[in-house]
């Protein structure tokens with residue numbers, strides 16, 4: 281039995297020498313040292329021996345298991361260190377490498393310009409209308425009828441306005457002015473509100489025009505409001521928005537829902553007024569339409585024009601952004617070209 285034990289020990293040691301991984305060590309432990317392993321099966325035979333032999337062979341068997349266990353645990357330590365080292369080497373992180381910066385999203389210039397305009401107008405006393413007072417899909421009633429736009433007005437033409445197939449009188453709004461009517465229906469004067477939003481027009485697209493764009497509508501109705509108030513508010517707005525004096529001109533104009541009506545032009549920032557493609561060689565860009573709210577509009581909305589008067593305006597967000605940042609083509613806002621967007 282002693283010989284047998286020695287044989288087992290020797291072959292275990294030999295196998296141990298050839299073991300290359302921790303996984304193989306586990307297999308070897310199973311084979312020799314586990315309860316069902318070879319050493320244990322010899323130990324089971326001890327019960328057939330004389331007491332004297334039992335003691336000697338038993339002690340020897342224990343000694344051999346102990347030696348083998350020591351050898352196995354030593355080998356385990358060596359292999360563990362080797363495996364750890366090679367792992368560390370292959371997974372090493374070079375902390376001296378320069379980092380890769382992640383692309384960061386930015387606020388779209390039309391969003392930031394809208395926010396800026398809104399906050400200036402808020403500082404001048406205007407408050408935002410509820411979204412429900414400024415829907416993008418409108419009936420002709422709000423987009424035209426109540427704004428005193430005659431039935432045969434060319435703006436109603438399919439060539440200018442996008443009609444939907446929801447119903448014959450439902451349009452994509454061509455102006456934010458419908459918000460004026462919604463607000464006057466729901467609110468009594470004094471009224472001092474603004475309504476930013478997208479509008480749609482069936483335009484030929486060029487550097488100045490797109491078939492959708494953004495406006496900010498304003499409406500101020502109270503007692504004794506005059507054209508001087510309109511000029512005061514809009515001049516102050518332009519002064520704050522551009523931060524420095526920009527040549528500006530008022531032109532008398534016509535809108536069915538204001539009387540008198542004006543348009544405000546700001547000198548083209550691309551050519552400094554000399555004339556270029558962006559301003560179609562005029563040296564000016566129109567940034568807003570405005571005027572005193574027409575008596576018919578007030579009456580239609582149930583406001584007595586003998587007591588109240590008001591002014592309204594509609595600003596073009598794209599035009600104002602183009603002038604501030606010298607953007608020479610309106611289409612840049614919609615192309616999602618990162619080289620453009622990253623500049624803001």
Ligand code: PHE
Pocket residue numbers: 454455456457535538541568569570571592593594595
């Ligand atoms: N709705 C007009 C336009 O889109 C602008 C405007 C608004 C004019 C309010 C007068 C008063 O051109």
